Amino acid sequence: MGDQSTDQHLQMTKSKSVHIIQNYLLRGPESVPPPPSPPIEPNGLPFPLPVYKKPGTASTSSRHINNDCAGHTNSTTPDLTDNSSKNITKQSFSSKRFPEDPNRTVATSQPRPQKKKGDDNTTNIRDTTTSNQNNGNQNKSTPSTSRTNGTNGTTSDPSANSSKTITKENSSSKGLPEDQNTTEATSQPRPQKKKGDDNTTNIRDTTTSNQNNGNQNKSTPSTSCTNGTNGTTSDPSANSCKSITKENSSSKGLPEDQNRTEATSQPSPKKKKVASKKNTKNNTMCNQNDENQKEPTSSTSLTKTPKKDENKMNEDYLKMMNDVFHTVLHNQNLVHVIDDKAIELSNILQSANKEYQYICYKLYTRMVAWHNIFKICKDYMPNLTDENVIKIFNFLKENKFVDTDYKQDSVESLLKQLPTKDVKNICLNLKIKADSTKYKMIETLLNRCKRQPTICGIKSTSNIILEEITKKMGNAIRINDSFKKHINHVYLLATFTNTRFQNIEDFLQRDLKCDFPAFLPENYKVFSGREEFLRYAEACELKKTVEAIKNNDTLVLQEIGKKVHETLTTLKRTNDEIYLNAPHLKRFTAESVYCGILTNICETLKTKYADKVQEFLEYLIENFPRSHRIGTWYMILCDIFISRNLSKEAVNTIITALSTKKEYILEYQIYEFAHKAQRLKNRKNIDQYCHDQLVGLLVAPIHLEHFPQDVVDAKAIRRDKSGRKRLYEVHNSDSSKTYNTVEQVAQDYYVETCGYTNGIHCEDMIIMKSFTLFFWEIIYSQNPIIPGTFVSKYQEVPLDMYTTDFYKNRKELIDKRLKDIAEGWSYEETIEKATEYWNKYSQISGLCGLICETLDIEFLNIIVDCIGRKILSKIYERLVKDIDQYQSGMPDLILWNVDEKKAKFVEVKGKNERLSMKQQLWLKYLLEIGANVAVCHVHCRGSKRKLDDN
Numbered sequence: 001m002g003d004q005s006t007d008q009h010l011q012m013t014k015s016k017s018v019h020i021i022q023n024y025l026l027r028g029p030e031s032v033p034p035p036p037s038p039p040i041e042p043n044g045l046p047f048p049l050p051v052y053k054k055p056g057t058a059s060t061s062s063r064h065i066n067n068d069c070a071g072h073t074n075s076t077t078p079d080l081t082d083n084s085s086k087n088i089t090k091q092s093f094s095s096k097r098f099p100e101d102p103n104r105t106v107a108t109s110q111p112r113p114q115k116k117k118g119d120d121n122t123t124n125i126r127d128t129t130t131s132n133q134n135n136g137n138q139n140k141s142t143p144s145t146s147r148t149n150g151t152n153g154t155t156s157d158p159s160a161n162s163s164k165t166i167t168k169e170n171s172s173s174k175g176l177p178e179d180q181n182t183t184e185a186t187s188q189p190r191p192q193k194k195k196g197d198d199n200t201t202n203i204r205d206t207t208t209s210n211q212n213n214g215n216q217n218k219s220t221p222s223t224s225c226t227n228g229t230n231g232t233t234s235d236p237s238a239n240s241c242k243s244i245t246k247e248n249s250s251s252k253g254l255p256e257d258q259n260r261t262e263a264t265s266q267p268s269p270k271k272k273k274v275a276s277k278k279n280t281k282n283n284t285m286c287n288q289n290d291e292n293q294k295e296p297t298s299s300t301s302l303t304k305t306p307k308k309d310e311n312k313m314n315e316d317y318l319k320m321m322n323d324v325f326h327t328v329l330h331n332q333n334l335v336h337v338i339d340d341k342a343i344e345l346s347n348i349l350q351s352a353n354k355e356y357q358y359i360c361y362k363l364y365t366r367m368v369a370w371h372n373i374f375k376i377c378k379d380y381m382p383n384l385t386d387e388n389v390i391k392i393f394n395f396l397k398e399n400k401f402v403d404t405d406y407k408q409d410s411v412e413s414l415l416k417q418l419p420t421k422d423v424k425n426i427c428l429n430l431k432i433k434a435d436s437t438k439y440k441m442i443e444t445l446l447n448r449c450k451r452q453p454t455i456c457g458i459k460s461t462s463n464i465i466l467e468e469i470t471k472k473m474g475n476a477i478r479i480n481d482s483f484k485k486h487i488n489h490v491y492l493l494a495t496f497t498n499t500r501f502q503n504i505e506d507f508l509q510r511d512l513k514c515d516f517p518a519f520l521p522e523n524y525k526v527f528s529g530r531e532e533f534l535r536y537a538e539a540c541e542l543k544k545t546v547e548a549i550k551n552n553d554t555l556v557l558q559e560i561g562k563k564v565h566e567t568l569t570t571l572k573r574t575n576d577e578i579y580l581n582a583p584h585l586k587r588f589t590a591e592s593v594y595c596g597i598l599t600n601i602c603e604t605l606k607t608k609y610a611d612k613v614q615e616f617l618e619y620l621i622e623n624f625p626r627s628h629r630i631g632t633w634y635m636i637l638c639d640i641f642i643s644r645n646l647s648k649e650a651v652n653t654i655i656t657a658l659s660t661k662k663e664y665i666l667e668y669q670i671y672e673f674a675h676k677a678q679r680l681k682n683r684k685n686i687d688q689y690c691h692d693q694l695v696g697l698l699v700a701p702i703h704l705e706h707f708p709q710d711v712v713d714a715k716a717i718r719r720d721k722s723g724r725k726r727l728y729e730v731h732n733s734d735s736s737k738t739y740n741t742v743e744q745v746a747q748d749y750y751v752e753t754c755g756y757t758n759g760i761h762c763e764d765m766i767i768m769k770s771f772t773l774f775f776w777e778i779i780y781s782q783n784p785i786i787p788g789t790f791v792s793k794y795q796e797v798p799l800d801m802y803t804t805d806f807y808k809n810r811k812e813l814i815d816k817r818l819k820d821i822a823e824g825w826s827y828e829e830t831i832e833k834a835t836e837y838w839n840k841y842s843q844i845s846g847l848c849g850l851i852c853e854t855l856d857i858e859f860l861n862i863i864v865d866c867i868g869r870k871i872l873s874k875i876y877e878r879l880v881k882d883i884d885q886y887q888s889g890m891p892d893l894i895l896w897n898v899d900e901k902k903a904k905f906v907e908v909k910g911k912n913e914r915l916s917m918k919q920q921l922w923l924k925y926l927l928e929i930g931a932n933v934a935v936c937h938v939h940c941r942g943s944k945r946k947l948d949d950n
Helices: 002-027 062-073 315-329 340-351 354-365 373-380 386-398 411-417 420-429 438-449 461-473 481-495 504-508 530-548 554-570 583-588 590-605 610-623 630-643 647-660 667-680 688-697 742-753 765-774 805-809 811-824 827-841 857-867 869-881 917-928
Strands: 085-091 120-126 130-134 144-147 163-169 183-185 198-204 208-212 222-225 241-247 261-263 285-289 476-479 709-719 727-731 737-740 758-761 893-897 902-909 933-947
Touching: 315 340, 315 354, 315 481, 315 504, 340 354, 340 481, 354 373, 354 386, 354 476, 354 504, 373 386, 373 476, 386 476, 411 438, 411 461, 420 438, 420 461, 438 461, 476 481, 481 504, 481 530, 530 554, 530 590, 554 590, 554 610, 583 590, 590 610, 590 630, 610 630, 630 647, 630 667, 647 667, 647 688, 667 688, 667 917, 709 742, 727 742, 737 742, 742 758, 742 893, 742 902, 742 933, 765 827, 765 857, 765 869, 805 811, 805 869, 811 869, 827 857, 857 869, 857 893, 857 902, 902 917, 917 933
Parallel strands: 085 163, 120 198, 130 208, 144 222, 163 241, 183 261, 208 285, 709 933, 902 933
Antiparallel strands: 709 727, 727 737, 758 893, 893 902
């Protein structure tokens, strides 16, 4: 018997020890007393206690045990469903207790008494922040804000039907600073429940209770925000209440909220046959109205807006794209240059469902790449069913709108199109160390591809990676190249008359509420046939490419220049007789576009590749002698000779240009040649004959000293970034400082010291927009009919607007309007006309865009009053004769005084800035017509500290 009792005693002791260790592993250190240090084996045991040993290590410390447990418990998230209350606590053995607060009620860990059958264990945490009881009429809203915070900044949901508290504390987490009004319930072991016990966890968070016995006239908003410690915000309108607390191993305490209630974890008891009932009550606001409630009571939350269950399809986007196709396909003067196959595809797309059209257009406007069909469809149309996505996929594939076989692409290109996380997963799946950047991981994978298997039948690394890519990409699509080219042609045909819409992004971003000018498109063929249009389209694509290349990539520009030069030499020369009636349409030829490309390249490369540029220029001058760019070509050629110190060649170039091509050279270029000649004519290697011939061709130089000059001193502030405009320090009357641009400094000077009441930095904007209003009816008039001026509904100006032919074609109408403005109309009639034109046309996108954005009717009247009708008429006269040349170079500032009816035009120059030739010509012209002008030089008194551009 003695031996039997001893064996039973040993067996019970061993069972208890094993049970303690199991609880330690599963529930954490709170389930067992702290282990003694060093560990002491119980007396009387003939064997050592079993100790958990972490695989791969020799340590048996509680830290290793806890870390191993954390690896199992932190990797997954329990499924928290509504109508439930869960308190899950994970605390490490070495976690510190919270610092004590004298005003906080803390229930420390205590062994729970054994409960009898039927006992109800209830944990009730109630945080009531505001209760408004109104016995009478409530005329204004009663806002209530409640925030219940955990320890990680997580915001819980006060209107939920479930309460969930999840606390995670790692081994080295530190205590949080306490709050005076914080109530914390620390971990308490739950008693074992017997059959029939009802375990109820009730967490009630009542934020606002409004009881109205009278009429409620306005809403009673309640803002409830319950925060944990992770900075997340939950939705108060949901049907769940969640408080999730996570404390990292090295996280420090966060500042506490004054109205925060923290409930630390409590181990859940083991459930027996009878399921425990969990009831969570959370009342965010209760409005009881005995009488009529006129407006509903609203409850708002400091949370992100819940995802709306709606179709995200942009109807305006779809409308604009379909309108482009409709414009071309229903215009016989445009559709004749499209082949039959492209027309067939266009008709199929136009007759398809709008979902099919939308995805097709999005593939066109997005960057060309492989897109998973489900992802791209759900990105734009979340409500789209999987069945409809498959239908879209089949439709696009069957009609060859897209490509689907991405395995034909290289592994490198496919990897580059995958997101970084997918590339990282591929590396991990292949047992390759994931690098910090995507491109390094791709480089590692490509290096692995170079290793070929030595055993037959084994897949190559390249094929294995391709299989991994296939898993990531799924059913992917990419817009078909030929179909994309077809859409490019359709878009170009619809918008080639409007340079503002050269890129489709600009077209799609326009305001649909802004109308185009009203006119009837002409029945006129701009392109005689398909081949002519295709050459023009190819030239336009190359033009976009050149514009996208940075100027410092000179080697690429040189190669493009050679290609353009060769193309021009083989291109069939345009017959000028075709354009006798409409010379302004010649710019819509491949020849004209290539000439423009080569001109821009010459401007960029004239210093580095002077010999090649000289070759290009000599070819252009010889083959296109009547081009409007002839003055630019001669100017660049002259600059090349001057840079090489070839004065005689430079002088001969100027003589040739002014003697043979002067009628095609612009006014400012003639003055530029004169300015260069003044420096060249007296050089030693210039013989007398050349000198005399040159002097006879030159215009009189402009003397800058004849312009009125004003000088302003200001403290300059250096900028950290080069190329940025200098700022100036200004001291205000309240002893504060501001930093203004050079134009603002000059404007303040004239307003404060020269008797002007106001001013604006506008350059040509105000003059151009007022000109557009006064001449609107002439600009958009189709009587007389001028061939080829209105051919597309997307035009904002007639096609001869930026040529000298615009004035010639409408000379009588324009001259009459100029006379009316100057003296024909009375002052009252002028103001009346200005008001009428502004009301009619200011909200239509015309020559200068929307006029109403920068010019209101009051300001328009100020311009007429202060500048004067005669001077204004003269300014318009100069503009209308060559808008392309004279719309730039106007003075920076316009200043005025309404009481004295005076105005002043001021060109402002800062340190080391000089007047351009266009600016000099405008100042000269304004002086000649009697306008008040000045040049204001803003000098620097001293360079102050650098100003951060950020």
